[in-house]
Amino acid sequence: MDLTQKILDLKKEKNAIILAHNYQRPEVQDIADYVGDSIELSRKAMQEKNAKLIVFAAVDFMAESAAILNPDKKVLLPCIGARCPMAQMLTVDEIIRAKTLYPNAPVVLYVNTLASSKASCDICCTSANAVQVVGSLKADTVIFGPDRNLGEYVAEKTGKKIIPVPEWGFCPTHLLFQPEEVKSLKIQHPDATVMVHPECSSEMRKVADFIGSTSKMCKYAQESNAKTFIVGTEEGIMHRLKKENPDKEFIIAYDGAICPNMKIITLDRIYSSLKEEKHVVNIPEPIAKKARVSLERMFEVKS
Ligand code: 13P
Ligand code: SF4
Numbered sequence: 001m002d003l004t005q006k007i008l009d010l011k012k013e014k015n016a017i018i019l020a021h022n023y024q025r026p027e028v029q030d031i032a033d034y035v036g037d038s039i040e041l042s043r044k045a046m047q048e049k050n051a052k053l054i055v056f057a058a059v060d061f062m063a064e065s066a067a068i069l070n071p072d073k074k075v076l077l078p079c080i081g082a083r084c085p086m087a088q089m090l091t092v093d094e095i096i097r098a099k100t101l102y103p104n105a106p107v108v109l110y111v112n113t114l115a116s117s118k119a120s121c122d123i124c125c126t127s128a129n130a131v132q133v134v135g136s137l138k139a140d141t142v143i144f145g146p147d148r149n150l151g152e153y154v155a156e157k158t159g160k161k162i163i164p165v166p167e168w169g170f171c172p173t174h175l176l177f178q179p180e181e182v183k184s185l186k187i188q189h190p191d192a193t194v195m196v197h198p199e200c201s202s203e204m205r206k207v208a209d210f211i212g213s214t215s216k217m218c219k220y221a222q223e224s225n226a227k228t229f230i231v232g233t234e235e236g237i238m239h240r241l242k243k244e245n246p247d248k249e250f251i252i253a254y255d256g257a258i259c260p261n262m263k264i265i266t267l268d269r270i271y272s273s274l275k276e277e278k279h280v281v282n283i284p285e286p287i288a289k290k291a292r293v294s295l296e297r298m299f300e301v302k303s
Pocket of ligand 2: 172174262
């Protein structure tokens with residue numbers, strides 16, 4: 001029996017669901033019950049009433065959010081090596097230091113953070129709702145982290161002052177995109193629409209026609225009249241874009257833009273994860289309780 005069928009059988013037997021991020025390998029996306037961006041995956045995990053077991057094909061902070069929001073379910077991360085380096089860039093000490101310097105500034109943290117950081121902030125956001133979350137706050141100065149680029153984008157859009165924590169948090173994969181390469185692709189494809197993730201540099205944002213989260217890019221590509229798109233985010237999204245829009249052309253802005261942390265999840269690891277029910281995401285309840293409040297506040301903001 002092939003691996004895909006073995007996973008599907010085990011999934012049924014164990015009453016499990018597989019949630020996969022838009023950056024996952026094509027074969028992992030194809031086997032998943034749902035593919036989405038970070039906020040959609042968290043929502044899906046919360047809305048799931050029947051499944052007792054959630055296999056989270058993504059990186060650590062996404063599986064942690066699902067576990068925080070679903071204390072009654074078992075959330076599995078198929079490989080403990082699937083860790084987002086950006087989430088590791090922010091420590092609780094740094095948050096405390098920023099709070100001491102700006103005592104009246106609320107702390108808004110990107111979900112790409114560890115649970116302990118989420119527990120120390122006022123509200124979370126994702127790239128899909130960061131502008132709305134910061135815009136919903138009364139304060140004119142906001143402590144924001146860990147992604148410096150997303151913070152700068154939010155400052156541009158809201159007119160608020162952003163205090164970055166840490167000073168220079170970034171995504172190593174999105175930093176690989178260069179505006180010069182987009183410009184030369186535009187010479188070859190003058191009618192192409194450029195879509196860029198807000199984790200890219202400000203120079204990349206300047207050459208973009210559309211800036212948004214991974215699922216917002218998918219939606220934009222479906223609704224747009226454009227036939228050709230230059231894509232400025234991790235290459236895993238190309239599978240979904242091409243699958244959903246067979247009549248349109250998608251060109252990755254840099255074909256080395258691969259997040260190794262996302263790609264560490266394979267069908268083999270999903271199978272072992274389901275079979276052995278590993279690796280269970282466990283967040284100590286005192287931290288989970290506080291982090292849950294920060295995540296739930298985010299869901300209350302209209303976006
Ligand atoms: P999205 O929420 O846009 O899917 O982004 C998550 C992420 O890690 C981007 O690098
Ligand atoms: Fe983290 Fe960047 Fe990978 Fe997203 S693409 S999971 S931010 S390293």
